[in-house]
Amino acid sequence: MTRVLPVLFLLLSFATTAQEVAKDTIPDGWKSKALAELLFSQSSFNEDWQGGGTSNVAGNINYNHDLNYKKGKLNWDTKLIANLGLNAARGQRFVRKTSDRLELNSIIGSRIAQSRWYTSGLFNFRTQFLPGYRFFDTEITSSSTNIAEIVQQREKITQFFSPAYLQIGPGILWKKSNNLTINFAPITSRFIFVSGRFTAVVPEEVENFEPYFGVAANETTRFELGASLSVYYKEEIFKNIVFENTLNLYSDYLEKTKNIDLDYTLNVGMQVNKYITTNLLLQLIYDENAVNGLQVRQVLGVGLKYAFLEWRSS
Numbered sequence: 001m002t003r004v005l006p007v008l009f010l011l012l013s014f015a016t017t018a019q020e021v022a023k024d025t026i027p028d029g030w031k032s033k034a035l036a037e038l039l040f041s042q043s044s045f046n047e048d049w050q051g052g053g054t055s056n057v058a059g060n061i062n063y064n065h066d067l068n069y070k071k072g073k074l075n076w077d078t079k080l081i082a083n084l085g086l087n088a089a090r091g092q093r094f095v096r097k098t099s100d101r102l103e104l105n106s107i108i109g110s111r112i113a114q115s116r117w118y119t120s121g122l123f124n125f126r127t128q129f130l131p132g133y134r135f136f137d138t139e140i141t142s143s144s145t146n147i148a149e150i151v152q153q154r155e156k157i158t159q160f161f162s163p164a165y166l167q168i169g170p171g172i173l174w175k176k177s178n179n180l181t182i183n184f185a186p187i188t189s190r191f192i193f194v195s196g197r198f199t200a201v202v203p204e205e206v207e208n209f210e211p212y213f214g215v216a217a218n219e220t221t222r223f224e225l226g227a228s229l230s231v232y233y234k235e236e237i238f239k240n241i242v243f244e245n246t247l248n249l250y251s252d253y254l255e256k257t258k259n260i261d262l263d264y265t266l267n268v269g270m271q272v273n274k275y276i277t278t279n280l281l282l283q284l285i286y287d288e289n290a291v292n293g294l295q296v297r298q299v300l301g302v303g304l305k306y307a308f309l310e311w312r313s314s
Contacts, residue, residue, distance in 0.1 A: 027313060029071035034309035037062040039085075039279060039301030060085035060099060060301055062279075065309065068178055073111040075118055075175065080104050084129055085299065093152040094135065099281075099299060100128040105230075107183055109173040120173035122185045122228065124248075126165045132158035162195035163213040163290075167228060167250070179234040185227065190250065192222040192289070214289030222289075226252040240271040262286040277305040 039060040045053045062083045069076040085098035103126040109118030133154040141148040171185030198212045199219055209217035216222070231247040243266070250261040268280040278301070285295040 029069050029313055031068045031070075031312035032066065032309050033307065034063070034065040035305065035307050037277065037279065037303055037305045039299075039303035041301055054089050054091065056087060056089040058085065058087040058098060058301075060299060060303070066178070074108075075111065075173075076106070076108045077178065077181070078104070078106040082129075094133070094154055096135070097130060097132065099297065100130055100132070102127050102129055107173060107181070107230075109175070116174055116176055118173040118175060120171050120183055120185070122167065122169050122171055122183060122188065122230070124165070124167040124230075127161050127163070128158065129160060131156050131160070157198075159195060161193060162198060163215075164193040166191040166193070169228065171228075179232075181230075181232045183230045185229075188226055188228040188250070190224040190226065190228075190252075192224070194220055196220050211289070224252045225254055226250055226257075242269045242271075243267075244269070256288070259288050260286075261288075271305075275304055275306065276302070278302045 037060075039062070041058045042056070043053060044055040060083065063080070064082075065080040067078040067080075081101060081103040083099050083101050085100070086095050087098050088095045104124070106123040107120055109120040111118050134157050135152065135154050137150050138153045139148050140151050167188055167190045169185040169188030171183055171188075173181065173183045175181045192214055194212055194215045196218075199209075199215055199217055201209050201217045206217045211217075214222045214224075227250070229247075229249040232245070234242065234244040236242050245267075246263075246265045248261075248263040251257055251259075252261075262284065264284045266280075266282045270278040270280075272278065279299070281297070281299040283295075283297040285297075286293075287295075
């Protein structure tokens, strides 16, 4: 948590400062909007409760910042996504993560004639804030009493910048509005960065080493060359109910071309009033470099929402 607090403090300081910017100082063509959300849930049961359940406390912090520039033929869209969720349950030795994501997307394009098509350049960076762990139980026998007990243990399997993904490449963008864009980059370079602590093995174990997020033994990076497709769609389907969809697909030309990596996020925001919101989030990830299966994450919460850094040039 000590690593996250400076980041949140920096974002809050930046937001407070940016709100003081006068409109006449904003460069022509720029538009900005940021949204911070705090979602909280809590359940408690006394010892006489017979219906089953475990007392727990959970919280999620979400931060989204959109920065858009449009002037003449030039269009530049940048989006920062940061979220962190933690859960503490009774009888559970360790606090566990429910979400952890730090992502920066940026697409710059030059308009083709008077159409909705642009030649584009893609930049995407993604990692996490806190370490991730594999949790397991171990039976430990006391040497003094010779009594065995089950102890909860954990093993670190990920951390900040391990893994981290970087994608860059030229392509073509179709944009109807800031709420509907499709970008296709047929030649995309992707780099996967990991810490050497997760790939370090002695020579005699190299052949049996299972690649760590696709990175080979005693290496810290992996290079891929392929094609990527990204789609963003946001719409208020009903009054005060907004559906936001983000889809990213990637296929590696150099290895297993038919295996397409998928990262899809659906965020449904239901606005109660100016400050209170209900959110439903569904995320699907398929990446054989991580695990041979579909990863599913679902979060439902009620909390506080605050929009700031909202300005645009006249």
